[in-house]
Amino acid sequence: MSEEYAIDLIETWRKLDGRKLDEFRKIEIEPNIIKNAEGSAHVKLGGTEVIAGVKLVLGEPFADTPNEGVLIVNAEFTPLASPDFESGPPGENAVELARIVDRGIRESKCIKLEELCIEPEKKVWCVFIDIHIINHQGNLIDAAALASVVALMNAKIPKLDGEKIIREEFERQLPVQYKPVTVTVCKVKDKFLIDPTLEDESVIQAKLSVAVRDDGKVCAMQKQGKEELNVEDLEKMIDIAIEKSEEIRKLIR
Amino acid sequence: MAKGEIKLMVNGKRLDGRLPEQLRDIEMKLGVVSRADGSAMVRFGNTIAVAAVYGPRELYPRYLQESRGGILRVRYNMAPFSVTDRKSPGPDRRSVEISKVIRLALEPVIFLGEFPKATIDVFVEILQADGSTRVTGINAASLALASAGIPMKDMVTACSVGKIGDTLILDLNGIEDNNSEADISFAFMPSKEKVTLFQMDGNLITEEIKRLLEVAKDACKKIYEMQKGVIREKYR
Numbered sequence: 001m002s003e004e005y006a007i008d009l010i011e012t013w014r015k016l017d018g019r020k021l022d023e024f025r026k027i028e029i030e031p032n033i034i035k036n037a038e039g040s041a042h043v044k045l046g047g048t049e050v051i052a053g054v055k056l057v058l059g060e061p062f063a064d065t066p067n068e069g070v071l072i073v074n075a076e077f078t079p080l081a082s083p084d085f086e087s088g089p090p091g092e093n094a095v096e097l098a099r100i101v102d103r104g105i106r107e108s109k110c111i112k113l114e115e116l117c118i119e120p121e122k123k124v125w126c127v128f129i130d131i132h133i134i135n136h137q138g139n140l141i142d143a144a145a146l147a148s149v150v151a152l153m154n155a156k157i158p159k160l161d162g163e164k165i166i167r168e169e170f171e172r173q174l175p176v177q178y179k180p181v182t183v184t185v186c187k188v189k190d191k192f193l194i195d196p197t198l199e200d201e202s203v204i205q206a207k208l209s210v211a212v213r214d215d216g217k218v219c220a221m222q223k224q225g226k227e228e229l230n231v232e233d234l235e236k237m238i239d240i241a242i243e244k245s246e247e248i249r250k251l252i253r
Numbered sequence: 254m255a256k257g258e259i260k261l262m263v264n265g266k267r268l269d270g271r272l273p274e275q276l277r278d279i280e281m282k283l284g285v286v287s288r289a290d291g292s293a294m295v296r297f298g299n300t301i302a303v304a305a306v307y308g309p310r311e312l313y314p315r316y317l318q319e320s321r322g323g324i325l326r327v328r329y330n331m332a333p334f335s336v337t338d339r340k341s342p343g344p345d346r347r348s349v350e351i352s353k354v355i356r357l358a359l360e361p362v363i364f365l366g367e368f369p370k371a372t373i374d375v376f377v378e379i380l381q382a383d384g385s386t387r388v389t390g391i392n393a394a395s396l397a398l399a400s401a402g403i404p405m406k407d408m409v410t411a412c413s414v415g416k417i418g419d420t421l422i423l424d425l426n427g428i429e430d431n432n433s434e435a436d437i438s439f440a441f442m443p444s445k446e447k448v449t450l451f452q453m454d455g456n457l458i459t460e461e462i463k464r465l466l467e468v469a470k471d472a473c474k475k476i477y478e479m480q481k482g483v484i485r486e487k488y489r
Contacts, residue, residue, distance in 0.1 A: 063338075064431075095349045107435075107454040208451065218462060221437075221453035222354075228361045228447030231466050238459055 003189040006203035010188060013199055021193035022244065027251060029146070031154045036167075039155025039174065043147040046197065047137030049081075052129055052147035054155040054174070058165065059126040061117065069116025070126040073102035075133070075144060082136035096224075098131065101145045101182070103220040104211030105129070108180035111152060115175045118160070125157065127174070138198040141209050142248075145182035150252055152176050179252060180219055181245040184209040185237040187229065192237060194244055208234065210241035214249070218242070259432050261417040267429070269298070274423045274468055276412070276475065281392070281483040283400045291401025295393040298426055299383035304393035306401040309371035323368030327356040329390055331379040351387050358391055358411070358440040358450035364404040373403060384430035385413040391440050391450065396480055400487070408480055409449060410473040411440035414465040416457065421465055423472050435461075439469040443477035446470075 014021060025046030034040035039054035061068055075098035077085040090098070105111065116125040129151065131144045156170035186193050186204045196204055205227035211220040218238060223229065229237075261268060271277065277298030286292035289305035296302075312318050329352045333339050344352075355377065363373065375397065377390040388411035395409040413425045415436035422429065425436055435455020441448055457465070 090346075092349055092353045095346045096353055099346060099350050103454045107456065213456070217456045217458055218453070219456050221451065223448065223451035224357070226357060226360055228442060228445070228449045229451070230446065231448060231470060234448060234451060234466065235459075235463055238462060242459065 007189045024195045039151045041147045041150035045143040048143045049134040050143040050147045051132045052151040054151045055128045057126045061124040066121040067117045068113040069124045073098045073129045075131040081133040104180040108178045108213045108219040110178045112175035138196050138201050180211045181248045182211045183241040183244045185240045208237045212245035273420050276424045283487045291397045293393045293396035297389045300389045301381040302389040302393040304377045304397040306397040308373040309368040312372040318370040322366040323371040327352050327375045329377045335379050335382045362405045362407050384425045384427040407442040407444045410477045412472045414469045441473040
């Protein structure tokens with residue numbers, strides 16, 4: 001499809017939605033929705049729905065970080081969320097999404113992992129973030145990253161009775177010091193836009209996901225899509241992402 | 254050892270004696286796999302990547318075929334012995350993601366439309382890993398594609414840049430990769446000046462990102478000259 005046609009389409013769709021190119025869809029965040037999870041969040045980004053759940057499990061630390069807890073991010077593109085998702089082990093896109101969310105959280109030093117050490121080299125808390133896509137209407141990465149951070153913010157560390165975890169009682173909040181916000185900026189022809197719908201994504205060829213920390217530092221980025229970009233485009237997209245991350249940050253303060 | 258405990262810069266030089274914006278010693282060789290349609294080995298310091306290209310060839314099963322053009326498949330794999338602690342063989346999440354981003358980094362330069370129903374398969378094996386493996390793999394893959402005679406708009410040239418302490422650096426080795434403040438993997442079409450791979454982790458402010466992009470662009474142009482040289486040498 002020609003780029004002229006693609007941007008025409010997107011601008012028409014946006015007009016129908018009453019939304020500008022640099023505007024998010026309606027964002028709804030509902031924290032603490034899963035009783036059995038240590039932390040959780042349900043995020044709606046327009047029609048896109050994602051649930052993130054945090055579970056804490058005792059485990060061994062990695063050999064190179066014996067005094068730190070472990071962070072593991074996993075994403076499931078459940079077949080209920082889209083006719084294009086199939087059951088089975090996570091595919092390439094699910095793996096990529098999980099790893100982009102993981103890097104945003106890990107590199108921003110969002111969780112104070114060193115406070116999750118119980119016994120150096122032997123026993124630490126492993127923080128599992130499981131991302132479930134409930135409905136795919138585009139821009140899964142921003143929605144998943146947001147749900148994950150909100151889930152971490154309300155996650156609690158269970159009480160320990162020796163080796164046993166007492167699931168109903170909690171010792172303290174999970175130590176969260178930074179809140180990375182991920183914004184994916186798309187480029188079509190010479191225009192930039194954010195929060196693409198599924199329809200937008202079907203004609204978009206170049207995207208950049210940028211995770212921005214509270215202090216405005218960029219902590220993870222990933223270019224996606226089939227099309228190449230200019231260096232100037234990248235710089236512009238980073239600026240847009242930093243600016244727009246503030247809007248989301250206001251919602252989770 | 255925890256991050257930041259190792260001193261990576263001594264008197265303005267890196268542990269391996271390089272200046273901040275200096276590439277490692279680079280070696281490129283074509284035709285290292287005789288069975289393949291095109292192949293190349295690229296070495297950046299101690300990182301060794303071999304890439305082989307098979308195709309365009311018929312794609313089976315047939316339902317995978319695209320009548321509008323061929324498809325590109327990329328497999329990035331690390332040999333179990335390529336790292337200090339043995340890597341268990343087979344794809345893991347990291348290699349699944351890297352295979353995808355390498356494919357996307359190469360796709361823009363290939364005239365896939367000329368090969369309906371066919372596939373071009375690129376296999377990248379990391380034989381020895383000392384940082385920047387994906388970009389070394391991309392450089393090898395791009396050379397292998399060219400030597401397989403695949404019609405291309407441009408080469409793809411890649412390098413890594415990052416930050417250790419307050420210093421911006423080029424071409425991270427393993428220890429720098431593990432202990433850096435930030436690192437960026439970057440792939441570039443040197444004649445068309447377009448970016449085809451861009452991944453970053455760490456913490457950077459926008460001014461640093463802009464500077465690193467410039468460093469990466471310049472380095473890619475140097476690597477491009479080497480790629481051209483080795484192709485000319487072989488097919489002269």
